Amino acid sequence: MSDDTLDARRREHWQRHLDHLLAWPDDRRVLPLYRALMRRPAVRRFYVFQSLDNLSFSRCSEYPFEHRGLPTAAPRLDAHGQRTGGYRARSFAGDEVFGDEEVVADHVEELLVAAGGDTWEGNASSPLVAPLNEALANHGTALRVEERGEGSDRRIDLIGYDVEIYVPTTRDTRSICKIRMPERAPGDDWRCRTLEDAVAALIAWHAANGVDVA
Numbered sequence: 001m002s003d004d005t006l007d008a009r010r011r012e013h014w015q016r017h018l019d020h021l022l023a024w025p026d027d028r029r030v031l032p033l034y035r036a037l038m039r040r041p042a043v044r045r046f047y048v049f050q051s052l053d054n055l056s057f058s059r060c061s062e063y064p065f066e067h068r069g070l071p072t073a074a075p076r077l078d079a080h081g082q083r084t085g086g087y088r089a090r091s092f093a094g095d096e097v098f099g100d101e102e103v104v105a106d107h108v109e110e111l112l113v114a115a116g117g118d119t120w121e122g123n124a125s126s127p128l129v130a131p132l133n134e135a136l137a138n139h140g141t142a143l144r145v146e147e148r149g150e151g152s153d154r155r156i157d158l159i160g161y162d163v164e165i166y167v168p169t170t171r172d173t174r175s176i177c178k179i180r181m182p183e184r185a186p187g188d189d190w191r192c193r194t195l196e197d198a199v200a201a202l203i204a205w206h207a208a209n210g211v212d213v214a
Contacts (some may be wrong), residue, residue: 009121013047013061014038029053029075033087036105037073043109046070046119057112059119062151066124066167068092071111073104122147124167125156128177132156132165135199143202158202161209165198181205 018038021031030053037043037055046057049065054074058065069092076086076098087104089097089111097107120126129147136143144159156165164180179190179201190205192198 006119006121009061010044010047010119014044017048017050029083030055033073033075033101033104036101037108040105040109042113043105046112057108059117060123060126061121062123062154064124064166069115069117071108071115073108123154125165125177126154128156128165128167131195132198135195136202139199139203141203141206143206145202158206161206163202163205165202179205 018034021028021034034055037048046059047061047065049056049058054072056065056067056072057070058067060066071089071091073087073089076084076088078084086098086100089104089107091111097104126147129145133144145156145165146159147154147156149155157163158165162182165177166180167177168175175191175193176195177192177198179192179198181190184190190201192201
């Protein structure tokens with residue numbers, strides 16, 4: 001996908017969310033802040049998603065989002081959860097800045113520019129496909145992974161098997177991915193710290209399940 005096409009798709013993403021805010025009165029409390037953020041191209045390079053009044057940012061367009069290292073922004077609330085006026089920006093480390101929508105949008109922009117990195121269409125796991133397949137090929141195995149589905153159903157599977165590879169989206173940054181295998185208990189997914197760990201785990205699982213590795 002060309003840069004121009006990706007930029008156009010991101011604009012559409014931001015416009016769809018603006019249309020949502022305009023359609024739901026309860027969400028309009030964040031509207032001045034949202035408009036201020038939307039005017040900044042460096043902010044629009046990222047994708048936005050919302051939980052209650054909280055605006056968060058993601059490197060990818062679909063859930064599960066890749067938001068590690070990125071800030072959030074929301075209306076300022078008191079200890080009882082009531083709006084006090086103005087907004088706050090919170091860095092991923094938890095530092096906060098308060099002010100009107102322009103002050104907070106400026107700070108969010110600074111944090112996003114400092115975070116840098118790529119943005120993409122798909123979910124948090126989508127960038128794994130190409131390097132993982134390359135690493136598998138380098139190990140001389142015919143095993144490959146593929147991305148299937150759309151939206152919340154999008155996932156990366158080991159082709160031909162009920163084995164899912166995904167990127168954890170929690171604050172735990174020790175793993176580049178986890179592998180969900182059918183014989184392991186829910187939540188007991190194989191944690192991989194490196195791409196080599198993931199390749200070794202997939203080859204080991206394949207061999208242990210009675211199929212010779214090509």
